[in-house]
Amino acid sequence: AQRVTQPEKLLSVFKGAPVELKCNYSYSGSPELFWYVQYSRQRLQLLLRHISRESIKGFTADLNKGETSFHLKKPFAQEEDSAMYYCALNQGAQKLVFGQGTRLTINP
Amino acid sequence: KAGVTQTPRYLIKTRGQQVTLSCSPISGHRSVSWYQQTPGQGLQFLFEYFSETQRNKGNFPGRFSGRQFSNSRSEMNVSTLELGDSALYLCASSTGQMNEKLFFGSGTQLSVL
Secondary structure, eight states, X not given: OOEEEOOOSEEEEETTSOEEEOOEEEXXXXXXXXXXXXXXXXXXXXXXXXXXXXXBTTBEEOOBTXXXXXXXXXXXXXXXXXXXXXXXXXOSTTOEEEOOOEEEEEEO | OOOOEEEOSEEEXXXXXXXXXXXXXXXXXXXXXXXEEETTTEEEEEEEEETTEEEEEOSOOTTEEEEEOTTSOEEEXXXXXXXXXXXXXXXXXXXXXXXXXXXXXXXXXXXXO
């Protein structure tokens, strides 16, 4: 079955420290992966997608097909990065399979 | 431009009733998809409509149905409500092209008593 796993429900780091949110997937074809973020009292929104190979708000994510991973990284965490982060896999026609999410807290 | 609008924001129903939720996509978007979010199961895909046709469907019982109108607005209906249907229902719109970003609404919080 196609699945997305985010092993950490909660992650807490200090401001200025590096951040890595883990995401592993199972998919038989060529995966299309995304990271969505939900800040407090805001809507769920796209952070980045792997096909764009972009860096948004200092975050990057590299697709590793060998390890079936798409971890989200940022070298220096900021307090405004505190949010709920979801990794998602596209199964076609806007059908996304989401991981359970990781709540990231940045401590001052 | 205006974002995705979902109405109502909150709903309280009793078991056995039915409910209709509404979603207005961003102007120009032809795809509307629906997701159910619960603390236990997380975000789960319900279905997606593009130009009034259902293109994809998740693993939900037939009590969950939807439709899309010619102006791209979409409605979702749940019949014979069960306690387990209590959830946040999110609607998302996009152009409908492959791997396009989804724009989410604020959701409708449904409570079934």
